[in-house]
Amino acid sequence: MSESLELITTSSDEGTLPLPEPLCREIYEKMLTIRRFEEAVLEVYTQGLMRGLAHLYIGQEASAVGICSALNDDDYLTSTHRGHGHLIAKGGKVDRMMAEMMGKVDGYNRGKGGTMHIADMSLGILGANGIVGGGMGMATGAALSGKMRGTGQVAVCFFGDGAINQGAFLESANLASVWSLPVLFVCENNHYGEYTAAKDVTAVREHVAERAAGFDMPAMVVDGNDAVAVHQTAVEMVERARAGEGPCLIENKTYRYRGHHVGDGDPEKTYRTQEETDTWLAKDPIPRFARRMMKAGMVDEAELESIDTTITKRVEDAVAFANESPYPEAGEVTDHVFA
Numbered sequence: 001m002s003e004s005l006e007l008i009t010t011s012s013d014e015g016t017l018p019l020p021e022p023l024c025r026e027i028y029e030k031m032l033t034i035r036r037f038e039e040a041v042l043e044v045y046t047q048g049l050m051r052g053l054a055h056l057y058i059g060q061e062a063s064a065v066g067i068c069s070a071l072n073d074d075d076y077l078t079s080t081h082r083g084h085g086h087l088i089a090k091g092g093k094v095d096r097m098m099a100e101m102m103g104k105v106d107g108y109n110r111g112k113g114g115t116m117h118i119a120d121m122s123l124g125i126l127g128a129n130g131i132v133g134g135g136m137g138m139a140t141g142a143a144l145s146g147k148m149r150g151t152g153q154v155a156v157c158f159f160g161d162g163a164i165n166q167g168a169f170l171e172s173a174n175l176a177s178v179w180s181l182p183v184l185f186v187c188e189n190n191h192y193g194e195y196t197a198a199k200d201v202t203a204v205r206e207h208v209a210e211r212a213a214g215f216d217m218p219a220m221v222v223d224g225n226d227a228v229a230v231h232q233t234a235v236e237m238v239e240r241a242r243a244g245e246g247p248c249l250i251e252n253k254t255y256r257y258r259g260h261h262v263g264d265g266d267p268e269k270t271y272r273t274q275e276e277t278d279t280w281l282a283k284d285p286i287p288r289f290a291r292r293m294m295k296a297g298m299v300d301e302a303e304l305e306s307i308d309t310t311i312t313k314r315v316e317d318a319v320a321f322a323n324e325s326p327y328p329e330a331g332e333v334t335d336h337v338f339a
């Protein structure tokens, strides 16, 4: 194992909550918003109100929120096909996202992009991406732009365990390191690429973050279901990047509780075991964070319930907004299309 590889975890539910209360509330509410939004996406899909597929982020919420809560509004983010969580964590609007999912004119792309193309330049969200590894070059370029303009902006590149085997990772990580660019490469290791276990296709000893040694950048292996561990790692790495000390590779170990996409209904009967899923369900990032907040005296059961009611209502409103929004006119089919 490389000497620069650090194992980061604060993963005990017994542990203290070493973050200020307003931040804890924000982290909790964002994670729960992602969970409730994704449940609504599945519902909308099941009702036949959404075309195509969607890749749900359920189970991985602590990764997006832990990282994005360490960013400024004008920092950049590139996302993936499993992007809803990243977008919400960076401030994306759930009503416009839901409208986009349903192909409606009030969606982020006027309904022409769908789940895998949502972007919001005003929030530094350079886009979800249907191309596995497609965000790596974009994030590296955005970081170069920030550096050349001297703005202090950083770029976060989210990608999966499958994407780390794409050639784009070598090219992007190499340039980012050579030019000391402010990029956080965040690998969300959910242990599967589609229906294939990462360990069967990825040549590392134990952690994909070991690959950072080949690019002379620090690597952090994080309990990705622990929002505190993820957030603290991100704060440290963002500070380092802003100070001109260059990129890093963060590996958030996590798990997607649902199938690869909404049509992959029962993974436990095919490519993974119920026992494995159960082990990860016991580490669900949301109740885990809630328990810590309760222990710290920040909330009680009743307040948690009321937070959930508010968030569920916000998501229901988003679905209603999307339902009421019209489809785009046929005449604008070639507008806003650049390639």
Ligand SMILES: Cc1ncc(C[n+]2csc(CCOP(=O)(O)OP(=O)(O)O)c2C)c(N)n1
Binding pocket: 055, 081, 082, 130, 131, 132, 133, 159, 160, 161, 162, 163, 164, 190, 192, 193, 194, 260
């Ligand atoms: C370049 C490219 N190759 C293959 C695909 C098909 N594909 C879509 S998602 C996926 C698996 C990606 O796995 P991972 O990076 O671990 O992300 P996860 O789905 O686990 O979040 C594949 C192979 C694609 N979209 N783009």
Ligand SMILES: [Mg+2]
Binding pocket: 160, 161, 162, 188, 189, 190, 191, 192, 193, 194
């Ligand atoms: Mg994966």
